Amino acid sequence: MRSSIILFAVFVLASALSLAAETRPALSSEIDLAPLLTARSAAAPSQCDPGEMRATRGGDVTVTLVPYNPPVTIPAAGGNFDYTLSVTNNEATELNLHVWTMARLPSGYLYGPVLGPVALRLPGGWTASGTLSQSVPGSAPGGSYDYIAVAGLFPGDVWGNDSFPFEKLSDGGWYAQSPATSQELRGLSFPDTENGWAVSDYREIIHTSDGGDTWSHQDDQQPYPHQYNDVCFVDAQTGWVVGHGWSLGGTILHTGDGGESWTVQECHNGYELHGVHFVDADHGWAVGGFVDLFGSNHRRVIEHTTDGGATWSGQYLGFYDRPFFSVYFTDAQNGWAAGATGAIFHTTNGGSTWNEQQTGTSEDLKSIFFVDPLTGWCVGGSGTILHTTDSGATWSPQNPGTGGNLEGVHFVDAQTGWAVGVDYSPYRGVMLRTIDGGSTWMPQSVPEGEYHLWDVFFFDANQGWAAGGYFYPFGGVMLHTESGGE
Numbered sequence: 174m175r176s177s178i179i180l181f182a183v184f185v186l187a188s189a190l191s192l193a194a195e196t197r198p199a200l201s202s203e204i205d206l207a208p209l210l211t212a213r214s215a216a217a218p219s220q221c222d223p224g225e226m227r228a229t230r231g232g233d234v235t236v237t238l239v240p241y242n243p244p245v246t247i248p249a250a251g252g253n254f255d256y257t258l259s260v261t262n263n264e265a266t267e268l269n270l271h272v273w274t275m276a277r278l279p280s281g282y283l284y285g286p287v288l289g290p291v292a293l294r295l296p297g298g299w300t301a302s303g304t305l306s307q308s309v310p311g312s313a314p315g316g317s318y319d320y321i322a323v324a325g326l327f328p329g330d331v332w333g334n335d336s337f338p339f340e341k342l343s344d345g346g347w348y349a350q351s352p353a354t355s356q357e358l359r360g361l362s363f364p365d366t367e368n369g370w371a372v373s374d375y376r377e378i379i380h381t382s383d384g385g386d387t388w389s390h391q392d393d394q395q396p397y398p399h400q401y402n403d404v405c406f407v408d409a410q411t412g413w414v415v416g417h418g419w420s421l422g423g424t425i426l427h428t429g430d431g432g433e434s435w436t437v438q439e440c441h442n443g444y445e446l447h448g449v450h451f452v453d454a455d456h457g458w459a460v461g462g463f464v465d466l467f468g469s470n471h472r473r474v475i476e477h478t479t480d481g482g483a484t485w486s487g488q489y490l491g492f493y494d495r496p497f498f499s500v501y502f503t504d505a506q507n508g509w510a511a512g513a514t515g516a517i518f519h520t521t522n523g524g525s526t527w528n529e530q531q532t533g534t535s536e537d538l539k540s541i542f543f544v545d546p547l548t549g550w551c552v553g554g555s556g557t558i559l560h561t562t563d564s565g566a567t568w569s570p571q572n573p574g575t576g577g578n579l580e581g582v583h584f585v586d587a588q589t590g591w592a593v594g595v596d597y598s599p600y601r602g603v604m605l606r607t608i609d610g611g612s613t614w615m616p617q618s619v620p621e622g623e624y625h626l627w628d629v630f631f632f633d634a635n636q637g638w639a640a641g642g643y644f645y646p647f648g649g650v651m652l653h654t655e656s657g658g659e
Contacts, residue, residue, distance in 0.1 A: 203301070203302060204299060204301040205302070206293075206303035207305055232324075234262055234332045235261040235263060237258070237260075237261075238257075238320070239337070241254070241256060241257075246342065249315065251309055251312075255304065256305060257305075258272075258274075258302065259302035261299070262297055268295050269295075270292075270293055270295065270332065272324050273322075279315070279317055279341075279351050281354075313341050314620060315343025316343070316350055316351070320338075320339060345655075346618055347620065348654070349653075350385045350652070352651040354648065354649035355648050355649065356648075357373060358649045359372055359402050359627045360402060360628050366384055366636050368380075370391075370412060370432065374400045376399045376401065379649075380431070388651070394434065397418060399418045402447045404449070407451050407452075408454075411429055412428055413425060413426065413428075414426040414449075415449040416445075422444060422445070423440040425440050425485065441485045441487040442490060444463045444472050447496060448461070450501050452502050456479055458508060459475075459485070460474065472490065474496075475518075488525070488527065489518070499541045501541050501542055503546050507546040507564070509565060511551050513537045514535050514536075515534040516529065517532050521564075533568065534570070536554040536557045540628075547561075549561050549564075552582045554578045556574075556577060572614065573614045574614055575594075575596055575603055575605070577597060580627045583629045585631050585633060587610055588610050590610075591604065592605045593629040601622070602624050603626065604626065604639065624641050624644060625644065634657050635655055637657065640652075
C-alpha cells in the first residue's frame with residue numbers, strides 16, 4: 174500500500190484519570206489504558222484481508238468504543254477525532270490479553286494495527302479505559318471508514334471488539350466506497366442520488382440508501398446460485414435484475430418494494446441475459462444469448478414486456494449468432510441492442526422489428542447509451558468507442574487513448590460522458606471522461622489497485638458511481654465522485 178494513503182496514529186492523553194499511569198488495584202477497579210496504548214503504538218501497520226478478523230473462543234471480555242461528538246467527519250485536508258476505549262474482564266479470574274485498533278478502509282480492507290498491540294494484565298471484574306485521539310492525514314482517501322478496537326490475543330484471536338464509522342471528505346475526483354462484498358460487481362442503477370443497487374457475478378444484490386456511504390445485502394430469495402449481470406430501477410421501489418443460473422438458463426428478478434422482496438419472472442427464451450433497460454414501470458427489454466463450450470451452438474435473444482415483466486415475450490432469436498450484452502431505449506419506441514462481434518440492432522417501433530446496423534468493427538460491444546433518439550455511443554473491446562448522430566445509420570470511431578477493454582458508458586447530456594473498463598498493462602481500472610461529445614477522451618485518476626471496472630452510472634454531471642472487482646485479493650469495487658470525477 175502506498176504511504177500516501179496510510180492512516181497513521183498520533184495518540185495523546187486527552188484527559189488524565191485520577192490514577193494516571195500508576196495503577197493501584199486495591200483502590201480502584203479501573204486501569205488507565207491511554208498511557209499504555211500511547212506508549213506502544215504500532216510502528217508498521219499492514220493491510221489485512223477483510224475476512225481475517227473473526228471472533229474466537231477465549232476470555233470473556235467486553236470492548237466499548239465511543240467517539241466524541243458523533244457523527245465523525247474528517248475534512249479533506251485531514252484532522253483528528255477523540256474517543257474513549259474500554260475493555261472489561263467479565264471473568265472472576267485474571268486475564269492476560271492484547272488490545273489494539275484497526276481501520277477498515279473505504280475499499281473494504283482492514284488496515285492496521287494503527288495502535289498497539291499492547292499486553293495487558295487485567296484482574297477479574299476490572300476495566301481498562303482511556304481517552305485517546307486519532308489523526309487522519311489529508312492524503313487518506315475520501316470515503317467511509319470503520320474504526321475498530323479489538324481485545325484478545327494478537328493477531329488472530331479476537332475475544333471482543335467494538336467500532337464506529339467515520340467519514341473522510343474528498344477534495345474531488347474518485348474515491349472508494351465499501352460495498353461490503355467479496356464478489357465482482359457487474360451492474361449499477363441509481364434512480365436518485367441516495368438510493369442505488371449493484372449486482373455481482375455470484376448471486377449478490379446490494380443496496381444503499383445514503384448515496385453509497387453504506388451498502389447492505391438484499392436476499393434474492395433464490396434456492397441456488399446465480400450470476401447477475403445487470404440491474405435497472407425506474408424509481409426507488411421498482412426494479413429488475415437479470416442474469417443466469419449455472420446451467421439453469423436466464424434469470425429475471427423483480428421488486429416493487431425497493432428490494433425488500435424479489436420474485437422470479439419467467440423469461441420467454443430461457444437463455445442467459447446480460448442487459449436490461451426499462452423506460453417506465455411497464456415497458457422494458459432484456460438481451461442476452463448463449464455460446465456453448467464447443468463454440469457451435471450460438472444464440473442471440475431479445476425479450477420484451479409491456480406489463481412490468483408479468484409476461485415476457487421474445488422479439489428476436491438469432492441462431493448461430495453470438496450474444497447481445499447491452500440494450501438501451503430513449504422511449505417506448507426507439508431502442509438499440511449491442512453485442513458480440515460488432516453487432517448493433519435498432520428498432521423504431523418498440524421492438525416489433527429489429528434491423529442490423531453497420532458498425533465497421535468486429536470487436537465485442539459491451540455497453541450502449543443514447544441521450545436522445547439521434548445521439549449515442551457504444552463501447553467495447555480493444556478500446557472501441559463508436560458514436561452516432563443519426564440514430565445509428567452511421568457509426569464513427571472515437572479515440573479513447575487506451576487499448577484496454579471498455580465495459581460501460583454513460584452520458585448526462587450530448588457533451589458530457591464517461592467510459593470505464595480495464596487496461597491489462599499494467600492491470601488497472603480505466604476511467605475516461607469527455608466534455609465535447611467524445612471528440613476527445615481524457616483519463617481520470619482513480620484509486621490504485623488491480624481491479625476491473627464493469628459499469629458506470631451518473632445521476633447528474635457531478636454525482637457518479639463505478640462498479641467492478643479486484644483481481645486479487647478478490648472483492649467488489651465501488652467508486653464514487655461528487656465532482657464529475659475531477
